Amino acid sequence: MIKNHFHFSILFVLALSVFIVSCTPTSVQKNNSSVTESHLSEPPRVLAVWSQVVGESSDNALTGLILPQVAMRFVVGANADPSVCSVFSVSIKKQKNTTWMYMPEIKLQPRINTDNPFNDITVCEVSVPDSLKTQWFAARLEYKGAVVRLDSKLVEGDTRQTVGKGFTSGKADNSFAMVYGPGSIGQRQKGEITAISIGDTGCRGLPKNSSARMMQACDEKSWPLSTIAESAAALNPDLVLHVGDYRYFLEEEVSTDSWLYWQKDFFPAAQPLLLEAPWVFGRGNHEMCQSGYFGRGYFQLFGTESENECVESLSPWFFDVAVGGLQSNNAPHRFVIIDTNDDKAKSLTRHYQNAINMTREPAGPKSVWWLTHIPAYDLLYYSGSFHTGDTGVRNALSDATTERGPLCLAGKCSPSLFLLGHQHLYQHLNFIDSNNNAIFPQHYIVGHGGVKVDMSSPDNLHQTCSYDGFSFNGTQANTVTDTRTEHGFVYWQRSASTVDLPLGWRPTLYNEYGDIQSHPTGNVERCNPM
Template sequence: MQKIVTLLAGLACAAPLWAQTSEEAADKTVPIAHVPDPDLDGLQVMAMWQQILPDPAQHSGPAPVTELRYVLHHPKDKVPDDACRPDGLTLVGASAAPGQRATLSGWADNRTQIYEATVCTAALDPAAAEIGVMLNGSYAALYHDPRFYDDQPAPVARMPGPAVFGSRTPGGLRAVFLSDSGCRGQDGTDRSSRFWQDCSKITPEAEPGNPDWTWPLNAHSWDAVAQAPDFVLHGGDYHYYFEKESYWQSGKGATARLEYWFQEFLLPAQPLLLAAPLAPGRGNHEVCATAWFGAGWLALFGPTGIASCDGSGAWGLGMSLDSWSFTVAPRDGSLAPYTVWMIDSANTFLAKTRGVYDAPGTTGRDKLWVTHYPPVKNEYYNLGGRRHIGDESNLAAVNAALGECTDSGDCWPDLVLSGHQHLYQHLSLTAVGLGDAVRSDVHIAGHGGVRMDADGLPAFARNEDGLRGCKTSFAGRTVLGRTDMAAETQTASAYGYLLLTRDAAAAGGWQVMPRWYLAATPLQDAAGSCDVFPK
């Protein structure tokens, strides 16, 4: 069971979206989500995915344990007692009766009607080659946005099951990682608010000459499906839509409404969600504060037993989820099982005080960390010449966790996948005192959808080609528990995601290949120094 830590216990938590009044939910300053209306008069499967769970005790691979999650809309006033198993609905591949996680609400019909939807879950049979949701004997047609399917068939609630895991790449595994995939959009033409982008434009051709004004998540999803991944990792920050100060401070809680989750993730990412199981990370946009989006994330993607912000403390910020892990291996047994750690760094203060990196930092190198905040970065943020290398609380949490292997580096993760910064950056870290043989690779892949950062290491190359490769020294600053770290750095202001292929011979046990929204986005070799502040 996951734990919740509460700050300032006893003060009210921000109300979850299903507890809000119609007046609160109908805040007229909030742009209407650009999604199709659901079938308000019928039973409809609105979303479906397979979610990866923590390894249980005595787990033996090669596949992680997964469960089916799906979202059902019932006709108004016709919700049955068993909302997740209405008449005519059957589950394919389930090993137990479904259960209900949460009820969410959304607006439809030009924000004149409220609908409710039920988030359901069911355990899966590890031997199931196919899973899905059927209505009246046929796989259910899924709620979808035709824009995201173009010339592809409309989706149904059907996908490969647990028995397929680890068999798509002979002698290996493939995974997809993306982060910060939401769209920083707003209605109208004012593009002054934090690098606005047009969420209705989903291909680079839609904005000739300015592809960074478009939104690439659906394009990433289809490209990733073509890579036949065994599993999908997300680093958090799914939801950005409409960033404007008056809205953030409105206190309406409207940011967690269900239609926005469909607009920014469940619909554009639907092709990928139907292709492979998902391990969802949590970012700072998924904390439970009123102006953020934690209520929706916990209801949809939260761990077993935690589906709301209840008990999360003053302003909803006092929630920290336990780090958890799962193991993966090829189905044919050609490679040993490998551990993936999902680390909740959404609230960096609690990441430090709770020690969320402690368990992932135990001895052993054959492990991959997924954490929203990077353990180190190489960026400039106009700080008068001082390089900003990461959130101080998060850095302290990582340094404390890796203190036991300061002299050897034998508890460093092989590979770290993170986001938060809206760019792509690869840091290949070594310690001067340990030599090149001990290396940890950090990939900051916050280029999954939201518009690129205005500042940062690529900023002074932005007017050139947005790419840079260089070498840096972190001497005198503590990184991975040491004060003699250096990095070869490659960075790019360009949309994309990462494709990982398990390869025991590769550095870190995985080949990591950036996939780009625009075809020609080569990375530069790390040459020259990063340590000169840009003019």
């Protein structure tokens, strides 16, 4: 009797052990350590959260309208183990007015990058099932059933030069970690789709032995990205189009691509706008892979699923949007994103040729814009000389159009617009012939998003003039330019009333405080840049 009771006790203990193990929260193993909810005394600190369009880069996808795919990502610190991603969960809204739904099939995992420069934070990605990838309206991050709140304040006690002395702390701190998805694009404003264009947003800092052009204090007055982000977020856009150059600040004694500088140079200041709409993260020359640039951080944070390391030049990619959502097929529009981070890249001509294919796809939208960084054409003045654009980009574009044909015919251009940055000001260039017909796509340079602005001429903050130094396909252009050397952004609206406009959208220029700026009217003088 005692023997049988002993055997029963052993079996009971073994069964109880199996039950306890089966009920223990699962975790990802790394170096014999792991993170689970039960091991954490408080919620992991979420430093940043955003959603981003990842688009389509394959020519095989040219079969009509392409629904935008949107990824949700967030940053956990400090010194977070990659397994920390799995302790969070996600709830989504499938439509604007539906209730939040917990989605256990959604997986949260660390971004795996063989060239990851960050050793003190973890970048997590939300893996949405294929059935929802193009449809979810909004998503929120949760921990133990409660919605996570952001805590993006800067590292305390950092006294090196200007680091920590004036950088903007997180104005979105304590906000819910909730972002918008592809189902929201074209459905947040009745009867229209809206976008914010912004670029060159980082702060230069006060590096030693630098010219005056390279010197910029990083307080809110001299570096207004946080003010711009709040002003733009108040407009409730469907999309944010960033043309590149997120980072400028650096110091000699610390790795320039460290999380410390990404946090100080972008995320806390931009977070109010990151919460407001999916972003398109274009790539600028400051996101090159070479030492001293910030490409490794860019790919770890914003890279697409197909890249797991910093690459010299990305293939162009695209996505489509429409008023009322793409399923409505109401005033559809295509964005093509082209990587010009390196104006001497051997692949640049081929990339432009592929972009032309994406633009002229018969079943695709007739309204198309190109989003890229370095302008082939511009008009500005700095360092004692007059600049008219980048010859490397111009030559590559010329070679591509020689092969595939001009971008404008009979006064109609496709793409109708190049959305650009690189030059640190706002500039609109309209290339027309003597009969006021378009002979090249309009340029909007939106490099006035935070970095110290450059001058279009030695003594003008706002200059409107015409220039006759450019020609296209043998026709001399009368290039009407409107330039502002002050910070701000452009707000775009597309609706049934704008589809017949030259750009298909109506632009409104805002300064950093959200005040509308006037557009030029009437006759303009000839440009006198010197």
